[in-house]
Amino acid sequence: MALVHCTIRIQTTGDCDVHDVTEEVEEQVSVSPVKCGVVTVSVPGSTAAVTTCEFEPGMVRDLKAIFEELVPRARDWAHNRTWGDANGHSHLRASLVGPSLSLPIIDGQVSRGRWQQIVVIDFDNRPRDRTVDVLILGE
Amino acid sequence: MALVHCTIRIQTTGDCDVHDVTEEVEEQVSVSPVKCGVVTVSVPGSTAAVTTCEFEPGMVRDLKAIFEELVPRARDWAHNRTWGDANGHSHLRASLVGPSLSLPIIDGQVSRGRWQQIVVIDFDNRPRDRTVDVLILGE
Amino acid sequence: MALVHCTIRIQTTGDCDVHDVTEEVEEQVSVSPVKCGVVTVSVPGSTAAVTTCEFEPGMVRDLKAIFEELVPRARDWAHNRTWGDANGHSHLRASLVGPSLSLPIIDGQVSRGRWQQIVVIDFDNRPRDRTVDVLILGE
Numbered sequence: 001m002a003l004v005h006c007t008i009r010i011q012t013t014g015d016c017d018v019h020d021v022t023e024e025v026e027e028q029v030s031v032s033p034v035k036c037g038v039v040t041v042s043v044p045g046s047t048a049a050v051t052t053c054e055f056e057p058g059m060v061r062d063l064k065a066i067f068e069e070l071v072p073r074a075r076d077w078a079h080n081r082t083w084g085d086a087n088g089h090s091h092l093r094a095s096l097v098g099p100s101l102s103l104p105i106i107d108g109q110v111s112r113g114r115w116q117q118i119v120v121i122d123f124d125n126r127p128r129d130r131t132v133d134v135l136i137l138g139e
Numbered sequence: 140m141a142l143v144h145c146t147i148r149i150q151t152t153g154d155c156d157v158h159d160v161t162e163e164v165e166e167q168v169s170v171s172p173v174k175c176g177v178v179t180v181s182v183p184g185s186t187a188a189v190t191t192c193e194f195e196p197g198m199v200r201d202l203k204a205i206f207e208e209l210v211p212r213a214r215d216w217a218h219n220r221t222w223g224d225a226n227g228h229s230h231l232r233a234s235l236v237g238p239s240l241s242l243p244i245i246d247g248q249v250s251r252g253r254w255q256q257i258v259v260i261d262f263d264n265r266p267r268d269r270t271v272d273v274l275i276l277g278e
Numbered sequence: 279m280a281l282v283h284c285t286i287r288i289q290t291t292g293d294c295d296v297h298d299v300t301e302e303v304e305e306q307v308s309v310s311p312v313k314c315g316v317v318t319v320s321v322p323g324s325t326a327a328v329t330t331c332e333f334e335p336g337m338v339r340d341l342k343a344i345f346e347e348l349v350p351r352a353r354d355w356a357h358n359r360t361w362g363d364a365n366g367h368s369h370l371r372a373s374l375v376g377p378s379l380s381l382p383i384i385d386g387q388v389s390r391g392r393w394q395q396i397v398v399i400d401f402d403n404r405p406r407d408r409t410v411d412v413l414i415l416g417e
Contacts, residue, residue: 001140001279003417005314005384036144038179038241038274040316042382045391046332053234054185058221065217066210066231071344078336078343088337092344095331095375097234099394102241102316102380104181104274106144111272113184116238133389135316135382137276137415139142140279175283177318177380177413192373193324197356198366204356205349205370236373241380243320243413245283250411252323255377276415278281 004032004136011129012048012122016064016093020055021132022117026110028134035108037138042100044131047090047124049097055117063121067093073125090123097121105138143171143275150268151187151261155203155232159194160271161256165249167273174247176277181239183270186229186263188236194256202260206232212264229262236260244277282310282414289407290326290400294342294371298333299410300395304388306412313386315416320378322409325368325402327375333395341399345371351403368401375399383416 008024021041029039041050053059070093077088101118104111112118122128147163160180168178180189192198209232216227240257243250251257261267286302299319307317319328331337348371355366379396382389390396400406 001142003279003314005382036142036274038177038276038316040380040382042380042389044389044394046330046394051234052185052238054218054230056218056221058217058219059227059230061217062227062231063234066235070209070348078339079332079334080336082334082336088340091332091337092340095329095341096344098237098376098379099330099390100380100382101237102179102181102239104144104179104239104272106272111181111183112238116183116185133382133384135314137316140281175281175413177316177415190373191324191377193357193369195357195360197358197360198369200356201366201370202373205374209348237376240376241318241320241378243283243318243378243411245411250320250322251377255322255324 001139002033006134008132014122014124014126016067017122018060018063019120020117021120025118025134029105029110029136032136034105034136034138037105038102039105040102040135041118042133043120047094048122049094049099050101050120051097052116053119054115087125090125093123140278141172145273147271153261153263153265155206156261157199157202158259159256160259164257164273168244168249168275171275173244173275173277176244177241178244179241179274180257181272182259186233187261188233188238189240189259190236191255192258193254226264229264232262279417280311284412286410292400292402292404292406294345295400296338296341297398298395299398303396303412307383307388307414310414312383312414312416315383316380317383318380318413319396320411321398325372326400327372328379328398329375330394331397332393365403368403371401
């Protein structure tokens with residue numbers, strides 16, 4: 001059984017920036033010795049999330065629209081009042097989606113659909129440098 | 140440490156079809172040598188998701204209702220405009236819930252509540268054949 | 279490769295009670311032999327969920343508010359009608375967030391942000407005793 005950890009550095013613009021990390025994750029899987037196992041992709045921090053989507057401009061626009069509708073930015077969130085912050089909505093959106101994702105590795109490849117990309121969504125209200133963890137486990 | 144991969148084939152009706160895969164997953168765990176570990180259940184594709192719920196007809200109806208309310212089908216989603224598709228809502232719902240689930244295996248059994256089933260939800264706007272990955276890792 | 283399973287017992291008040299389990303999870307990781315790997319935190323049951331958030335009173339209030347807005351308690355849910363229950367909303371919220379979370383362990387520590395705590399949210403409509411599974415896998 002092998003275990004490989006690596007990181008991906010990304011610079012986001014914040015404000016529901018959807019960042020495709022599929023190529024970097026798959027590059028790490030392909031250079032690892034793991035042919036069958038699990039890859040966990042995780043973004044430390046309480047205002048970003050990891051999920052999958054079809055990464056195309058229309059869908060990115062739709063994601064921004066639906067998150068603004070479900071969890072609006074311009075609300076008197078208690079988090080903002082307490083801390084003088086303006087990113088209460090960012091925290092809530094991140095908690096809803098979740099900070100990590102685990103996908104199977106089969107025959108040396110991440111098992112995903114052709115139109116399904118692994119994305120980090122940065123919900124924070126400002127640009128951020130993010131370090132994404134990639135943990136590959138298997139044999 | 141042992142590693143077992145298998146797949147479950149399901150045919151869905153689409154339109155928020157909630158499909159219980161608990162029995163198939165647990166059958167695979169029980170015939171595997173793993174008594175303690177993790178099982179990852181994942182559905183490749185950007186319009187389906189994996190989560191748990193109490194699988195009973197009322198709850199299935201409630202799930203359809205809440206997803207239609209939170210992410211309505213009949214909206215002018217940018218994804219639809221760009222690609223001439225009609226499943227923008229399917230993609231958004233799938234990204235919200237997420238495409239995979241990892242649960243502990245304890246004493247040879249998937250650790251879940253009595254009324255908690257593992258379900259694949261197909262949000263696509265048409266029937267689909269889906270291949271669900273089951274990855275069992277432990278000892 | 280090492281594999282450690284342990285449990286955390288919590289008593290919740292229900293009604294979207296947000297319970298910080300970070301300290302207990304990290305204590306278990308620190309006494310385990312695992313320096314690099316994955317920790318899976320999971321709550322059996324169909325009315326509770328695991329995610330991360332900044333655990334502070336304002337955010338806890340915001341989480342209660344947003345879940346009440348997205349999935350209201352006082353609705354004629356089919357689950358309630360069928361079973362004479364009053365926790366249809368609890369089930370739906372739990373399915374949305376998901377019952378488990380996997381985070382990387384790097385250099386012997388759970389990889390998370392400074393303001394990011396691991397939380398169990400009990401959506402049930404009454405106090406519950408919950409047993410949370412912690413599964414540590416790595417080397």
